[in-house]
Amino acid sequence: MTHSYTLDDTRPPLPAPTVERVCALLEREVLRRLSTASRFELAVLDEGLAALAVPSAESAAAKALVAVPRGSTQPLPGGEVLRMFLHWMQPPAETVDLDLSVAFFDADWTYLGLCDYTNLVYRNRVAVHSGDLTSAPAPRGASEYADLDLDGLTRAGVRFAMPVVFSYNNVPFELLPDAFAGFMALPSVDGRVAHFDPRTVRQRYDLIGHSRVHVPMVVDVERRTFLWTDLHLPPSEGYHSVSRHIDELGRAGRDLHQYFSAGRTTLWDLAVWHAAARTDEVAVSRRYGLVRYRRGAGEDTAAFAGRIRTLRTPDAEEPHGTEYGDGDGVAAVERAAAGKRVLLAVVNGDAAPEKVSGTVYRLLPGPVDGCGLDRVAAGDLVAALG
Numbered sequence: 001m002t003h004s005y006t007l008d009d010t011r012p013p014l015p016a017p018t019v020e021r022v023c024a025l026l027e028r029e030v031l032r033r034l035s036t037a038s039r040f041e042l043a044v045l046d047e048g049l050a051a052l053a054v055p056s057a058e059s060a061a062a063k064a065l066v067a068v069p070r071g072s073t074q075p076l077p078g079g080e081v082l083r084m085f086l087h088w089m090q091p092p093a094e095t096v097d098l099d100l101s102v103a104f105f106d107a108d109w110t111y112l113g114l115c116d117y118t119n120l121v122y123r124n125r126v127a128v129h130s131g132d133l134t135s136a137p138a139p140r141g142a143s144e145y146a147d148l149d150l151d152g153l154t155r156a157g158v159r160f161a162m163p164v165v166f167s168y169n170n171v172p173f174e175l176l177p178d179a180f181a182g183f184m185a186l187p188s189v190d191g192r193v194a195h196f197d198p199r200t201v202r203q204r205y206d207l208i209g210h211s212r213v214h215v216p217m218v219v220d221v222e223r224r225t226f227l228w229t230d231l232h233l234p235p236s237e238g239y240h241s242v243s244r245h246i247d248e249l250g251r252a253g254r255d256l257h258q259y260f261s262a263g264r265t266t267l268w269d270l271a272v273w274h275a276a277a278r279t280d281e282v283a284v285s286r287r288y289g290l291v292r293y294r295r296g297a298g299e300d301t302a303a304f305a306g307r308i309r310t311l312r313t314p315d316a317e318e319p320h321g322t323e324y325g326d327g328d329g330v331a332a333v334e335r336a337a338a339g340k341r342v343l344l345a346v347v348n349g350d351a352a353p354e355k356v357s358g359t360v361y362r363l364l365p366g367p368v369d370g371c372g373l374d375r376v377a378a379g380d381l382v383a384a385l386g
Contacts, residue, residue, distance in 0.1 A: 006255040034277035043275030046346040050268035064205035068228040071260040077202040079185030082148040088179040089141035097168040107159040109254040126152030161219040166240035167212035179207040271345040276305035289319035
């Protein structure tokens with residue numbers, strides 16, 4: 001498990017010119033190291049990588065269906081209802097009571113209420129809990145879920161929702177034969193039912209480690225996004241509930257939200273460094289189309305990287321739906337990369353270029369996994385700096 005500690009920072013900010021000089025020095029060293037790696041004909045990057053944090057301490061991260069680096073912000077899946085779920089199985093001859101809870105806060109991180117085994121319905125059914133199960137014998141185990149009506153929570157003044165998994169009777173997660181949690185979307189408030197289709201699950205992660213309190217994420221109800229935290233809170237003796245940890249939860253949520261919203265290095269930065277150091281041509285997939293960059297005569301790697309990262313002065317633009325008429329970016333990416341040795345770094349693995357070779361990083365799986373590219377994880381992109 002990763003241990004984090006926070007303290008209010010009252011130091012005055014460093015002078016901007018000092019920050020710029022130091023960052024430029026570090027960036028040039030990063031580019032120098034990457035320039036010794038294998039070359040590509042083309043790099044295709046997704047601007048959506050800017051929402052993904054560069055991973056750290058990934059050896060302590062929960063095994064998950066989608067390996068989102070801790071500190072990343074991603075959009076919630078489409079649907080009126082966000083369903084949080086929990087499943088576990090207890091060891092033979094031992095009773096284990098896990099609980100799924102959701103704590104609610106306003107924009108200032110003032111605690112508003114909760115939805116858990118002590119309060120199955122929050123306000124006017126804007127959050128509904130499936131009910132409290134206190135044991136999970138094999139082979140079926142036990143499951144709990146909580147449904148969040150996102151529009152209803154917004155009307156109720158909720159800005160942040162923090163799902164929490166507690167081991168009520170203090171049994172560490174690592175002692176359980178099976179324990180996982182996750183979330184998914186339901187299309188409508190009226191369509192909520194007890195069963196769910198596994199294909200609609202957006203994220204599933206294992207509950208691991210010598211831990212009894214896990215906070216997987218912070219949901220920004222207003223912006224319809226989630227901040228992946230994968231946070232373990234210190235256990236206390238006795239029985240666990242939101243009411244016992246509310247001060248810790250509020251402080252942790254506020255601090256993590258501020259910390260990861262304050263200009264951390266992202267996978268977009270890292271992908272741009274790889275691209276600028278390892279190729280002379282880069283295509284960036286944006287919502288409206290592809291923009292292309294070519295290294296100019298006499299343009300050094302740092303200047304090339306700066307132009308790409310800030311998305312300024314591209315050498316060419318190819319809007320979707322005009323020149324190609326396809327209305328989306330998948331076909332444009334496939335055409336750009338087809339037949340080349342490429343570095344492909346994207347959020348969604350939807351594009352599968354033909355006769356392609358090279359390397360791909362993708363967050364979400366898709367057809368790209370079978371098109372012949374060597375897949376790397378975010379940690380591999382970082383390890384190349386060693």
